[in-house]
Amino acid sequence: MPPAHPFDDDKLKEECGVFGVIGVADAANFVALGMHALQHRGQEAGGIVSYHPEHGFNSARRFGYVRDNFTSQSLMQTLPGPLAIGHVRYSTAGSKGAAIRDVQPFFGEFSMGGAAIAHNGNLTNADALRKELIERGSIFQSSSDSECIIHLMARSLQRNIPERVEDALRRVEGAFSVVAMTRTKLIGVRDPMGVRPLVLGKIGEGWALSSETCALDIIGAEFVREIEPGEMVVISEKHGIESVRPFRPQPAKFCIFEHVYFSRPDSIIRGRSVYETRRQIGVELAREAPVDADLVCPVPDSGTPAAIGFAHESGIPFGLGITRNQYMGRTFIEPTEQIRNMGVRLKLNVNRALVKDKRVILVDDSVVRGTTSRKIKEMILDAGAAEVHFRIASPPTAWPCFYGVDTPQREKLLAATMNEEEMRQHLAVDSLKFISLDGLYRAVGEAKGRDTKCPQYCDACFSGEYPIQPSDMIEKGFRLKAAE
Template sequence: MTLTHPFFDADGDKLREECGIFGVIGVNDASAMTALGLHALQHRGQEAAGITSFDGREFYSRRGTGHVAENFSSSEAIRELPGHMAAGHVRYSTTGGAGLRNVQPLYADLASGGFAVAHNGNISNAIRLRQDLVRKGAIFQSTSDTEVIIHLVATSRYPTLLDRFVDALRLVEGAYSLICMTPEGMIACRDPLGIRPLVMGKIGDGFIFASETVALDVVGAEFLRQVEPGELVQVDFEGNVFSHRPFGQISARPCIFEHVYFSRPDSIFDRRSVYSVRKEIGAQLAIESPAEVDLVVPVPDSGVPAAIGYSQRSGIPFELGIIRSHYVGRTFIQPSDSQRHSGVKRKHNANRALVEGKKLVLIDDSIVRGTTSLKIVEMMREAGAKEVHMRIASPPTMHSCFYGVDTPERSKLLAAQMDVEAMRVFIKADSLAFVSIDGLYRAVGETGRNNTCPQYCDACFTGDYPTSLTDLADRESPPAQLPFPVNRVA
């Protein structure tokens, strides 16, 4: 997370969940299992990975830039991380946020012993808190907002670590799912609104926490339940599980974009199949915005389930009119503008024999800056498509996210600058339509959006932010120049 300009992928036109977390306690080869779990969460962060383990006496850490396989595929790497408890993290970097010092889990020696934390989310008052801590003498080793939590725990005056941890969390705003390791065991928790996901599983006598259920599937664990919003789950080395609710009962608002794009389709989020929800979003699109076309074509891979739903509801054949190359890495060297602009064709190519002379409706998950949609529409026309219509499986993305998603500043969001007709002209489509906000809510099993008390965090569509945005307010009206650089990294 960052308050400066974000780092985009090769297309520069996708929202990105910035991290995934995994933790296990009470199993042999905990680090090997953590590495496997992180593989399943690789889509949530591809810039860096880290694992910290505990063998009952000492904590061990290994962190590196790149994919999980680049850092943890060897037996030598796993041998460096002994113990029956381990936690791991995958992340995307943001501008100025790359480098090993920001790769998690972060570790510190506190008065009570070692403390390691892996964080998914964004602390929206981290700069304000950090400024106060620095004035009191705190020395930070990273530019991560996660380190603020460690300092707050370290400086709390409560007697037990759990009380100090709760005390720290009461001071932070924003979104967080956390997996923490201490000499006494593991603590997993979600913020009171449950914005970021976290689930709990069991394998043998051990327990697992992960950002998505797919990570439990991959390691062969049983899915028990989600960690509830505002819940802290403590697991000790005897296998005892304790649930704490220090924040009381608050109406949850999990991130609805997990259903649209972030989570893997084979995961369960907020008790619903992500794949089934995405198909239902496509069906809602077909009801709200039909198109007289010959073929329904997904923009792979994220548009596939919604396109299936659109096809099944409309009765229009589903075809793979765009073929995706799975061998284009995010680190592909692009020395010139012309090569950078050819990125879409390296990743997607029109299936000319199928689309030539046809009227198409393309299904994608979102439009951010519009550059990718423009290139894909142009590519289909060059391949001979007679008409190209675009349908989007989310409402227009009009606002930036401050809860753990890498979004451009609002001035670079196409929907914040143009109405739908102007966007259609920009991407050169014959027609353009987005699913309505109520249609999206119907797809996740609601009757519609409760405008008084929304069931999800949908701020990127509505601008209805569920928490205070202290750092944003300070940035727009800064009280004083900060004596240090800060880049949010989760």
């Protein structure tokens, strides 16, 4: 597998995306389109499993982009049937740059028939489960935590596959949105806190499950509703949608970073436009951290809606001071030392005529390690800007995520070792301000900000307050905030 792009390591990586369709001809074609719309959630690999009454289960798993693998007619003809599920992957558990056996969906043959699962999220007790399962005779084929679910299903004594899915998921801890399939059923499940997203759509006489609403749009499906936290839906052509709640109710803790960065801006989350929420983050940021300047400039592309909101609220002109090379793939060129020294210039270029002699406000979605932020600042100054001010559309990222996001170790997070002023000095900018946690909550629709007694979202990457115990990481020596 080719190496990932060398300058993409200063962002939090987009977990994974799942998609499934039942009740349409050539379901795998719809799934491929849905996976294409979810490509932002994972670019490492993708896979599809389909079922046809005459041809049985068929699968295809490939490294790379959906457009490069699941568009050939010859491949898609090997995936017939009215039922299919798919997965786009960015590895957050198991080995990086892993073998094809790590690519989902995973498939298992049980006494009552075959089943496939695709999982977005991360199981926080996967190490303990894997050890237990191996000691009891299970033979793992991958390094993925998701494979634990298949083995737990195999050991379940329940009478059918949906009940075995329930049984297995009661054993796991962590975050999961699962799309699964049998010969006749499409299954969707969200963890009890609803950390990861999952939505339901209607397409003709069929149904679709997706990580985001934007993937329903591409296949012409009508958004019906979100799968609720702790809900399991079983969809069949014979019985329609059946909903059960197999888990003990818990407070909802949806990932707040979906609003900030992960979801596509044209998706809808909890009834709100992601674009509008990001624009409102910029409005709140302008109110909290005003600065005299001449130009508001987004760091493309994720900083653009917040920059628009900041410019509108502050009255400072908005301008595209940085242009992104949209055609530079993750494997553009072998990352030799000479190429590495070019830094982000391969990916971003400054509009010199626009920023020259200007006091520029750069709006970005987050600061992780800070390496890319420093390079962008240097590019802006080299282009003749008079001042550079950073405004960040999320609070300082000081804690790693264990729920399906590829986050650096805590000591590599800039905000874990520096306060705001120290970060400003490290980045060598004229000013640096982050939106407050209260401001972020107001932007996503919580009028009074963050209720510290019971926040409505998972914000552990900012607050260090983990709603689900990261059991495996604690076993490896990770110290929770309370232990510091």
